[in-house]
Amino acid sequence: MALNPSTLPARSFLYRELQKFGAVFGEVNGYASAMTVGADAAAEAAQARSLGLCDLSALKRIGFKGWATAEWLTSQGVTLEDAPNRVYPQGDGARVARLSKGEFVVLGDLEGRSTLPDRLGGAWSMASANGCFRVPREDASAWLTLTGAEGGAMFAKVCGVDLRPHKFPNNGIAQTSLARMNAIIMRADRGNTLAYDLVFDLASAVYLWGALLDAMAEFGGKPVGLDAIKALG
Amino acid sequence: MAFGLIKYGLSPRYPGKRFLSRQPELKSSYDVVIIGGGGHGLACAYYLAKNHGVKNVAVLEKGYIGGGNTGRNTAIIRSNYLTPEGVAFYDESVRLFQGLSEDLDFNILYSERGHFTLAHTDAAMRTSRWRAEVNKHLGVNSEVVDREDLKRLVPSLNLSEDVRYPIMGALYHPPGAIARHDAVAWGYAGRAAEMGIEIHQGTEVTGLEIEDGRITGVVTNRGRVACGKAMQAVAGLSGVMANMAGFKLPIKTVPLQACVSMPLKPFLDPIIVSGSLHVYISQSSRGELVMGGSTDPYPRYQTRSTLDFIEGLMAHILELFPFLADVPILRQWAGMTDMTPDFSPVMGETPVKNYYIDSGWGTWGFKATPVCGKRMAETIATGRVPALLQPFRLSRFEEYSLVGEKGAASVGH
Amino acid sequence: MKIINCPLNGPRNAQEFVHGGEFVAMPDPHRSSDAEWSSFVFLENNTAGVVREWWCHVPTAYWFIAERDTIKDEFIRTYDPSEVFRERVEFAKPPAQGS
Ligand SMILES: Cc1cc2nc3c(=O)[nH]c(=O)nc-3n(C[C@H](O)[C@H](O)[C@H](O)COP(=O)(O)OP(=O)(O)OC[C@H]3O[C@@H](n4cnc5c(N)ncnc54)[C@H](O)[C@@H]3O)c2cc1C
Numbered sequence: 001m002a003l004n005p006s007t008l009p010a011r012s013f014l015y016r017e018l019q020k021f022g023a024v025f026g027e028v029n030g031y032a033s034a035m036t037v038g039a040d041a042a043a044e045a046a047q048a049r050s051l052g053l054c055d056l057s058a059l060k061r062i063g064f065k066g067w068a069t070a071e072w073l074t075s076q077g078v079t080l081e082d083a084p085n086r087v088y089p090q091g092d093g094a095r096v097a098r099l100s101k102g103e104f105v106v107l108g109d110l111e112g113r114s115t116l117p118d119r120l121g122g123a124w125s126m127a128s129a130n131g132c133f134r135v136p137r138e139d140a141s142a143w144l145t146l147t148g149a150e151g152g153a154m155f156a157k158v159c160g161v162d163l164r165p166h167k168f169p170n171n172g173i174a175q176t177s178l179a180r181m182n183a184i185i186m187r188a189d190r191g192n193t194l195a196y197d198l199v200f201d202l203a204s205a206v207y208l209w210g211a212l213l214d215a216m217a218e219f220g221g222k223p224v225g226l227d228a229i230k231a232l233g
Numbered sequence: 234m235a236f237g238l239i240k241y242g243l244s245p246r247y248p249g250k251r252f253l254s255r256q257p258e259l260k261s262s263y264d265v266v267i268i269g270g271g272g273h274g275l276a277c278a279y280y281l282a283k284n285h286g287v288k289n290v291a292v293l294e295k296g297y298i299g300g301g302n303t304g305r306n307t308a309i310i311r312s313n314y315l316t317p318e319g320v321a322f323y324d325e326s327v328r329l330f331q332g333l334s335e336d337l338d339f340n341i342l343y344s345e346r347g348h349f350t351l352a353h354t355d356a357a358m359r360t361s362r363w364r365a366e367v368n369k370h371l372g373v374n375s376e377v378v379d380r381e382d383l384k385r386l387v388p389s390l391n392l393s394e395d396v397r398y399p400i401m402g403a404l405y406h407p408p409g410a411i412a413r414h415d416a417v418a419w420g421y422a423g424r425a426a427e428m429g430i431e432i433h434q435g436t437e438v439t440g441l442e443i444e445d446g447r448i449t450g451v452v453t454n455r456g457r458v459a460c461g462k463a464m465q466a467v468a469g470l471s472g473v474m475a476n477m478a479g480f481k482l483p484i485k486t487v488p489l490q491a492c493v494s495m496p497l498k499p500f501l502d503p504i505i506v507s508g509s510l511h512v513y514i515s516q517s518s519r520g521e522l523v524m525g526g527s528t529d530p531y532p533r534y535q536t537r538s539t540l541d542f543i544e545g546l547m548a549h550i551l552e553l554f555p556f557l558a559d560v561p562i563l564r565q566w567a568g569m570t571d572m573t574p575d576f577s578p579v580m581g582e583t584p585v586k587n588y589y590i591d592s593g594w595g596t597w598g599f600k601a602t603p604v605c606g607k608r609m610a611e612t613i614a615t616g617r618v619p620a621l622l623q624p625f626r627l628s629r630f631e632e633y634s635l636v637g638e639k640g641a642a643s644v645g646h
Numbered sequence: 647m648k649i650i651n652c653p654l655n656g657p658r659n660a661q662e663f664v665h666g667g668e669f670v671a672m673p674d675p676h677r678s679s680d681a682e683w684s685s686f687v688f689l690e691n692n693t694a695g696v697v698r699e700w701w702c703h704v705p706t707a708y709w710f711i712a713e714r715d716t717i718k719d720e721f722i723r724t725y726d727p728s729e730v731f732r733e734r735v736e737f738a739k740p741p742a743q744g745s
Contacts (some may be wrong), residue, residue, distance in 0.1 A: 175655060483688040530665060535719050537647075541647060631681050633680070633684060
């Protein structure tokens with residue numbers, strides 16, 4: 001059912017860009033989010049398998065940082081290993097990205113099954129979590145996912161790090177310059193489809209969205225909606 | 234000179250003379266030794282002889298004269314600085330430059346073009362106004378112009394609003410000029426040599442002799458030379474020399490690159506600078522576009538050209554002049570600049586008695602060649618630092634009284 | 647493009663880094679003289695040769711230490727500051743101000 005994104009208090013910073021493509025919006029976590037972007041879900045799923053870009057900014061995310069953060073997260077039941085620049089899946093669909101010894105981003109899942117981001121947000125307080133501080137990722141970072149077999153080749157145009165699948169493992173992280181912007185790139189395959197999650201400064205969301213679509217055009221890449229990503233499994 | 238042209242123009246018997254007479258043997262002692270035969274060292278030697286009659290002077294240059302930053306810069310001359318101290322100092326230099334071809338009887342191809350510092354942001358417009366007011370107050374021709382003025386004064390400039398940083402206006406400085414940089418070194422060298430100053434090329438200073446805190450001599454690859462006074466004017470190697478003298482400087486050595494395009498028909502009379510885009514461009518009398526940007530991102534003792542530089546520079550040049558997209562670059566090079574924290578030079582006395590310094594010229598010292606030479610000569614000859622140089626003393630850092638000129642640096646750094 | 651080996655992120659284009667200046671010990675701000683403090687703030691060794699410096703990988707805001715040859719433009723070694731700093735650097739409380 002079509003939803004006018006301006007009737008919801010929260011909507012993606014990209015909603016006007018998405019509207020240009022004929023996006024149909026639905027509500028996710030109280031957020032107006034594009035379910036399809038001009039085509040039907042099946043066609044968009046096929047697009048996503050080849051090369052697609054989807055706005056995941058409606059999904060839950062939360063950040064923590066500080067010398068005792070790993071300890072605090074572990075005490076909250078998060079499973080982690082020592083190696084930085086790795087994503088640690090949590091079993092319930094949530095993923096914890098370890099950016100360095102002391103910095104983490106917790107990412108919710110597509111279906112909203114995991115309660116981890118909300119639970120950590122509720123448990124944390126300045127007083128109880130000594131040496132661990134909140135990073136307001138939900139208010140500061142945009143989140144896109146770039147999917148499909150052409151992804152590795154496409155990234156070579158806009159990023160200096162080799163992100164081709166045989167060089168950059170699933171759950172690997174590259175914090176680097178993407179189309180001249182700082183971004184966290186996480187390989188996050190969906191089903192059998194190659195996929196990369198991109199987390200970056202939301203103030204530049206419109207810029208990076210446009211830059212990526214421009215770079216993707218050569219490979220037939222297009223924006224897709226949340227339904228297409230869900231269909232990848 | 235003009236007579237000579239008429240007389241010998243078509244004659245095979247032109248009595249051409251060597252620019253510098255054959256290099257003399259190094260004497261065992263001089264009244265003054267100048268370390269570094271760039272424009273600054275040579276100008277100082279010239280004014281020592283001309284204004285003060287001090288002629289028992291040797292200029293020691295490890296390579297060839299003008300082979301350092303003097304022969305590598307993009308030759309922009311202007312006085313539209315930000316601080317009253319800076320404006321007064323550079324203004325004296327511009328005036329000296331305007332009469333320099335006459336004074337040296339040597340054509341330095343001084344060419345007044347007008348100089349525009351483009352503003353792409355409100356903050357840059359504000360700095361432009363600030364500079365214009367300080368400049369006017371000190372009698373320097375400088376004003377803020379808007380987009381309409383720019384359309385008229387620089388018709389080739391891209392004033393489109395459909396770019397990343399549309400141009401809002403500019404600081405316009407009509408006396409802004411360029412000159413033939415090598416000619417400045419040669420002119421000073423030739424005239425200094427005529428007055429009896431010795432210029433020793435291929436002569437590197439490798440050590441200093443200091444007794445009781447006073448300079449007594451220098452050690453070179455051609456032997457030891459005693460001296461009453463000495464001055465170092467070695468640009469990017471300032472820190473290395475100061476190290477020999479036993480003191481530290483507020484200076485980092487950072488490469489600065491520049492490039493020229495193939496020659497084009499004249500289309501760009503003025504000099505165009507954009508701080509926000511980190512670029513500047515002018516067209517030489519040969520038609521080449523002379524282009525430069527900010528210093529390299531980190532310090533080092535090296536003059537290697539990089540692709541990063543040229544790529545970044547061109548991305549921005551093409552915002553200003555999109556029609557240059559197909560123009561080939563002919564040459565690219567770098568010099569080692571001596572960068573200070575306040576973007577002002579370090580001149581005058583040092584902790585070593587009778588040992589003077591002329592340094593911290595960074596990316597902006599070519600325009601100061603005449604005034605610095607003249608006033609450092611005065612300092613050395615009289616033993617007193619003139620008021621014009623006082624603000625630039627080395628001890629200003631210890632006194633926390635810096636002369637902040639970053640806002641007037643040609644490009645944002 | 648020059649490649650710098652970041653201890654956290656591995657080899658990366660030099661454009662991802664900023665130079666943070668010479669690695670020198672900070673004098674006690676409460677007890678150093680004006681001259682000592684200005685020397686720390688402004689004066690440089692500006693060594694021609696091997697230097698030890700602070701560098702930052704900008705996309706991760708990660709600071710590390712590099713040993714570098716300023717003549718050859720070669721990075722010799724890069725490492726995490728924990729190799730040098732085993733514990734927090736503390737300065738004693740400032741002497742009481744005023745009379
Ligand atoms: C690419 C570039 C563009 C620039 N553009 C401009 C501009 O547009 N406008 C402007 O005003 N300024 C500009 N500058 C800055 C300007 O070039 C310098 O500040 C100025 O030329 C310095 O002159 P100098 O005589 O002090 O130094 P140099 O000309 O470098 O002379 C120093 C000399 O000292 C010699 N030397 C060093 N060590 C020793 C030793 N131990 N013994 C003997 N000799 C030694 C060197 O060989 C050298 O010849 C630019 C610089 C560069 C690199």
